[in-house]
Amino acid sequence: MILMDDITRDGNPVLRSRAxxxxxxxxxAEKEMGHKMMEYLEVSQDEKLAEKYHLRAGVGLAAPQVGSSTRMAAVLVPDDDETQPPVFKEILVNPTILTESVQGAALSMGxxxxxxxxDVPGYVWRHNRIKLRWxxxxxxxxISRLKDYPAIVVQHEFDHLNGVLFYDHINLDDRFKTTDGGVLIG
Incomplete structure (x- = not known):
């Protein structure tokens, strides 16, 4: 099982390389890595197990974050209603964003x-809707069409595959600047 000590930290060159x-x-081994990344997300979203294994909760994990410069990511976006299946739960191999909306979206909490x-405060503006091939x-x-929070999560993981970290998108002159027509999620 992947633990927090196995997560590649900011400053490691693998996080800044194109996978x-x-x-x-x-x-x-590649299939096992995909399953282990998804297992991390599942365990980290269970409060009791996360506490037991000292895991930070996650909704996405990309291969560079576990030291592999390959184009794979696991995404597990739970439904707000915990009795329902996840909104999006997939292991993505070689994902490509085919189209993206003009309308932006950002998480209100960053x-x-x-x-x-x-903690790096500020809005991370992304596309509100994407069409993803994986x-x-x-x-x-x-091919999946995603919007709102699931689209933001996938774009965050997609960035990891291109050597980009979320804070690269924050406007350092005005960290909480809104955009015309942009949607704040959450």
């Missing part, structure tokens, strides 16, 4: 990251 595409069929140990661990192609 390499994976080729199919994936190796057993973003955080398992790889960044400090492959599962078996190489099957999928």
């Amino acid at each position: 390499q595409e994976l080729t199919f069929p994936l190796s057993d 973003e955080g990251c398992l790889s960044v140990d400090k 492959y599962d661990l078996d190489g099957n192609k999928h």
Whole structure:
């Protein structure tokens, strides 16, 4: 199981490098990494287990965050109603954002990251809607349309695959500047 000590921290060059595409069929080790990243998200979202293993809760984890410069990420966005299945739960291999909305969106509380140990205040403006193409661990192609919070989470993880961290998007001159037509989520 991936623990907090296994998470690559800000300052490690792997977080600032463009990750390499994976080729199919994936190796057993690559598939196992995908499953372990999803397991981390599942365990971290369970309060009792997260406390037991000293995990910070996460909704996304990209391969560079576990030291692998490859284009894979796990995303687990729970439903607000805990009795319902997750809004989006997938292991994304070689994801590509095909289209994005003009309308921006940002989390009203700002973003955080398992790889960044400090709080970095400010709005992180992203696209409110995206169309995403990705492959599962078996190489099957999928296309998903995401909006609001799930779209923000996927864009955060997608940035990790391109060597970008969330705070790179914060306007340092006006950290809480709003944009015309932008939506604050949460």
